[in-house]
Amino acid sequence: MMDDDLRPDPDALLAALPAPRGKLKLFFGAAPGVGKTYAMLAEAQEKRAAGLDVVVGWVDTHGRAETEALLVGLEVLPRKQIAYRGKQVAEFDLDAVLARRPALVVVDELPHSNAPGSRHPKRWQDVDELLSAGIDVYSAMNVQHLDSLNDVVSGVTGVAVAETVPDHVFDRASEVRLVDLPPDDLLLRLAAGKVYLPEVAERAAGHFFRKGNLIALRELALRRLADRVDGQMRAQREVQSRAPVWATSLGVLLVLGHGDEDSAVRQAARLARALSAPWHAVWVDRGHAGAAARSSVLTALAQAAEQGAHTLVLAGPAPASLIADYARRHNLSLLALSQRGNRPRWLGASLQQQLAQRAPELNCLILAAGERAKGGTAGWRWPRAEAGGWWQTTLASLALTAAMLPLRGVLDAANLVMLYLLLVLLAAVRYGRAPAAWAAVLSVALFDFFFVAPHWSFAVSDIQYLITFAVMLTVGLVAGQLVASQRQSAAQAGRREAHTRYLYEMARELGSALMPEQVGEITGRFLQASLNAQISLWLPDAEEQLEALPDTPLTVDAALVRWSFDHQQAAGQGTHTLPDAAQLYLPLQAPMRTRGVLVVAVPDALALADPDNRRLCEAVAALAAQTLERLHYIEVAQQTLLSMESERLRHSLLAALSHDLRTPLTALSGNAETLLLALQRAGRAEQEQAALLLAQSQRITRLVTNLLEMARLQAGGVTLHQDWLPADEVIGSAIAALGSMLDAHPLQLDVDPACPMLYGDAILLERLLVNLLENAAKYSPPGSPIRVSAAAEDGRILLRVADRGPGLPPGDPARLFDAFSRGERESAISGVGLGLAICRTIADVHGARLSAANRHDGGACFTLSLPLRPPPALDFDPENLP
């Protein structure tokens, strides 16, 4: 009746929660040598002195004596040695810290890049994993390593920085402490050899450590920190205001593909952050990008995604309208374009002009060209697909000329030109722009040579044929361009349509899958068909060990599978975790839990960099995960049905057995009692035998009752009807149930009036007490008292039954509770030793402990210790009726 009051144990709930994320404290400086490591270690020492478990995961003291002195007393973890290109490289040992589980770990040099073969390519990713594991981290970095400021810093100092940290790491750090040192002091320290060893210091002073540089860097650092504080303040204000101010619909759309992608992504990311606006990055694939350009754009898209952008590849011949549509659909009002080289006016309106025409409501921002891109748009080249037509166009031009030669006098030159024009157009449509241009050049030359007076010479007497040439060339190029775009967008649309169809068909097939093996087979088949990929599906078994489905030819890194499963994050190719791996590891995340890991191996490494393909893999993984979850619940439902059925069977079997045993026993004991009463009334001597008959039948009855009870409990089909029970009512009903059996023993009841109510099954607890009291009566001499008490102690309710008998037999008291174990072998006292086993089973199902001990002044004492639960409240005033 009170079953719905079974609240989950809060401790269990807490244990099930993931550990809270650790806190990151960043020591932030403008330049090397300002004393970040020193400050960090000094603070670590303070924490250690305060009793915190602090270890040093990685610190490089650069030979500075004061800093080294601060390491004294701190536990420094050994570094991991990684073999790389024949050398041993020392790296931070992430697993050692995870295994050691300190409260706080010091990991210096956050921007460091790990040696290839490490779990993560960057140290900040190691730190991120530490934080996820609930470990606090102290780390340090300089302003020039911030991703968004990278360009600015290299512009100011002339020194390019390769190792960067994404801004979100900086922004999400729990605390950033600025370690500041005025430039003059820093230069003094440098001169005193406190920053670098003397010979390095000299070189550094000439380059990086110019005073002007240092002032600029310091300003950048201070400003970045001020931005961070400002952002926190704004966030705080938004949280506090009851009706949050709606974010303006200012979103940033970065259009890639115009060269200098890296810098464009960084600038757009910085812009979006400054505006606290969402941002998207798109690339219009018009089909003429070469492999290198394509790869650089795709890499930039991946970077943008990493910086928080939504990314998409669009395809179509009219970029301006595609972009304008996209921006309107996603409510992005600020377009960011990187500046394109010097586009000749005569090629027509530039993209930004077209955009201004098509979408005047959009703001257009031209991003500054980065340092590295000033050479223009490298990598733009004739598309490979067009390379085929050179011979064909040459032959066709020659053939056309040969065919027209006899007609020289018959047809007008203008009509002959038309035929050449047709050839150029056909070349453009068939082979693309370059062969078309070639056809145009060749056609003009042949026409000039053969058909324009003076014949058989290239001399042009009439300037008007230049127009002919220009028209042919233009037609060739324009037609070629149109066809190429059309083809590209058709191909992309085809690919997308194919992906959708694959997913649709796969969903349909998965819908009828009944075994995990089928899920693996279907998933593998579809990824094979769509990406030419091979897969391996890893599923957890009952012990949460991941096992690959059989028949997968892939060799897979099982540790990475485990990592992806545990962290619910994608790993391997194209991700942050072991990007050098040959495969992509996708966790199968279903609504209830992670159902396994899908490993995808694609022959073309670049294929996974395309957001479309990556999304396809993720969609496939999601479908597989949902199917696996569905299969899991089907299994659960079947098992439940099965166990319900078997329980029903057990129950009816026991009920039949119970009925068949109890009916004759009733007749036996009832008639024996009637006989006894009749003989007593008649004063006959045979009444003694009748009494024996009755006693023995009652003994068998108790035995049968216990046996049936044990069978019922052990069959596992016990449903607890838990309820709130006053202790004295439970004890009282047990005593009443025993009736005359306790007549020979004076009862001492001691129920503490303050004893709270028990939460349990009334019938089972009564059974337990009946058995304990019965034992007490059986094993103690007649006339000796039996004491029953109830009281709350130390958060538990203790029910005790104590007698003045011979006490427990020697040996382990816990053994008494085993079935068929008795205090004395073959004793005259009846019973088969089921009583205490039943008691223990009942205690177990209540989450209670049952123990036995000897009383120090003689006799045995059995104690039932029930967990104390907060009693329910009465939700009405007892004096006034509802």
Place this chain on the structure above:
Amino acid sequence: MHALTALIIEDEAAIRRFVKSALEDEGYRVFEADTVARGLIEAGTRKPDIVVLDLGLPDGDGLSLLPDLRSWSKVPVIVLSARVDEVDKIAALDAGADDYLTKPFGVGELQARVRALQRRRGGDAGEGNGSLVRLGDTVTVDLANRSVSRDGEPLHLTQLEYRLLATLLAHRGKVLTHRQLLQEVWGPGYVEHSHYLRIYMAHLRQKLEADPAQPRFLRTETGVGYRLL
């Protein structure tokens, strides 16, 4: 004074035999039936003062007889059953039975239950006059004045305690299930709050019983309900 009659509906002759002699000892004229159908006919023709009904009968569950019987008679019914689940007991009590005995049972136990039920049917003639009801030797309930006294001293009961006591008194000798009591005393919205009932029963025993842990008249039917003897 005409002899009281009893009807035993039970298919096991050996059980019928001793139940019959137990009832005859109590002064009943006993009729017997061994099927549900026969039992209904006997109950209609003999108009018994008490019915002892076995649940496992050859032509059906004894419970199926109760709705028919209850449609025209208020005769006390004691159910006999080999089923031990409290769910079965509650089902029998809800179907209209007054008491329940699990096999095997003692003769004395059966006779005590029969006496308790017969006392209610006898209109409390011997228990007191008019609205005065005696519980045991010490407690007197005045139904007209809604007052209770113990050893001649007036007792203060809260409204709810009195209402609980009055409900039990109205069905004296009969086992009332938790649900039945909660519904009558607290109302239909409280039938799941059985801890209310237990708390108030404990209060009532503290006030009325000499030894609340071993009550003489406010008896616990474990897992099922309470009964006032």
